[in-house]
Amino acid sequence: MPVSLTSLKEYFAPKDEAELLALLETYHGSALIVAGGSFVHGLDARGLLLGVEALIDIRNLGLKHVTLDADGLSIGAMVTFTELQQLEEVRNSAALGAVRDALKYPPLQIRNVATVGGNIAAACPYFDLPTAFMSLDAVVKVHGPDGQRDLDLQEMMVGLFQNALEPNELVASLFLPRLPARSASAFMKLETNANDLAIVNVAVRISLDTAGSCQEARVAIGGGVAETPVRAMAAERVLQGKKISEALVQQAGAAAQSDLRPMSDHRATGAYRSAMAKTLTERALRQALGRL
Amino acid sequence: MSKLVTFEINGQQHEIAVEPYETLLWVLRKQSHLKGTKRGCDSGGCGCCTVHVDGKAVYSCMTFANSLEGCKVTTIEGLSQGSELDPLQTAFVEEGAVQCGYCTCGIIMTAKELLASGQALDEEQIRHGIAGNLCRCTGYTKIVKAIKKAADSR
Numbered sequence: 001m002p003v004s005l006t007s008l009k010e011y012f013a014p015k016d017e018a019e020l021l022a023l024l025e026t027y028h029g030s031a032l033i034v035a036g037g038s039f040v041h042g043l044d045a046r047g048l049l050l051g052v053e054a055l056i057d058i059r060n061l062g063l064k065h066v067t068l069d070a071d072g073l074s075i076g077a078m079v080t081f082t083e084l085q086q087l088e089e090v091r092n093s094a095a096l097g098a099v100r101d102a103l104k105y106p107p108l109q110i111r112n113v114a115t116v117g118g119n120i121a122a123a124c125p126y127f128d129l130p131t132a133f134m135s136l137d138a139v140v141k142v143h144g145p146d147g148q149r150d151l152d153l154q155e156m157m158v159g160l161f162q163n164a165l166e167p168n169e170l171v172a173s174l175f176l177p178r179l180p181a182r183s184a185s186a187f188m189k190l191e192t193n194a195n196d197l198a199i200v201n202v203a204v205r206i207s208l209d210t211a212g213s214c215q216e217a218r219v220a221i222g223g224g225v226a227e228t229p230v231r232a233m234a235a236e237r238v239l240q241g242k243k244i245s246e247a248l249v250q251q252a253g254a255a256a257q258s259d260l261r262p263m264s265d266h267r268a269t270g271a272y273r274s275a276m277a278k279t280l281t282e283r284a285l286r287q288a289l290g291r292l
Numbered sequence: 293m294s295k296l297v298t299f300e301i302n303g304q305q306h307e308i309a310v311e312p313y314e315t316l317l318w319v320l321r322k323q324s325h326l327k328g329t330k331r332g333c334d335s336g337g338c339g340c341c342t343v344h345v346d347g348k349a350v351y352s353c354m355t356f357a358n359s360l361e362g363c364k365v366t367t368i369e370g371l372s373q374g375s376e377l378d379p380l381q382t383a384f385v386e387e388g389a390v391q392c393g394y395c396t397c398g399i400i401m402t403a404k405e406l407l408a409s410g411q412a413l414d415e416e417q418i419r420h421g422i423a424g425n426l427c428r429c430t431g432y433t434k435i436v437k438a439i440k441k442a443a444d445s446r
Contacts, residue, residue, distance in 0.1 A: 005312075009293060009312065011356065037355065041334070041354055042335065045335060055358075109339065109351045112350055195336075195338075
């Protein structure tokens, strides 16, 4: 007998959004939307699918678009990591360097199925892309019976494996706003092996003004430093408005560390995570600066 | 409630009744008796259940059978042409890249996608490419050598 998920009674594959919304209404919280499906067993293993009676597979809904315009890049929820990796912007732009870096870590078998929407909706603090997206001010486009609403990632990820969706809503797409011209980002992850979740991961983004000073800085840290990935505001304040030097990079690393009270678990102690958050912040900053 | 799902396995059309929780791995081993695909961690961590769905390597232990309507599945049994082995299989035999053999089929299926692009592969790309597959016997040296051999002789 299969060992997991045997309490599931139904598997639906609605043909359009109206049918999906009707199913969500019917099941009212006892259905789980499945995108790529690569983390459903992971959620089950953590005891997070008790009471889930139906899986709703959204692969027939489309949600595969990628559009770039003057405002930014819109990515459909069902775009896989492999597809994201092949995008011209992701492969070449300095601004999206953090996304490119984050996609190097998951193995091929995960990249081929895992989706942008699923990765966000899972609200897993140990995932890589949400940290990268947070450094890029990503906006989550949520669809529901009343139309569309926008959430930034901090609003979307409200707790450990808890997202801000109502039971009758879905993640439809992700929007990455166009950044100032001189922008670069980078992402780094510390992991015990190539197929494990992050001990700590860090994404940084620097946007320079015409004078070469830091106009905008983002430092996002994930991987069990908190119940969700978080912005290291103290580190961002260190960088904001300054000419960035090696001394400032180290100050930002120390500031990032001072902001955190990481958890201890089987992957690492809180103290180790804290020390590594500092190191990775510094390294990611150097990486991003090298791309400017 | 079980549903009928129609998909191809190694070129043959199948119509199979599956439960909502049943995975491709389960269908392959228990219903189709294709035992080349192995059950290891059952949680997408070890790679020995790797097969192709529409030409892409996936973990069959995490692939819901219900999601396969209209898909083409290829397993290790689908690589050889009659008695003629796939060049990757031949390279694994020639290089002695097998010890206990439990990971072998999964690694070959992953490598098959790596080789599909036709691009040259160096050792680092091969090692990174098979990072989603664990081998607990060999230390990977001969596995990497076998994949390199197959890649170079394309």
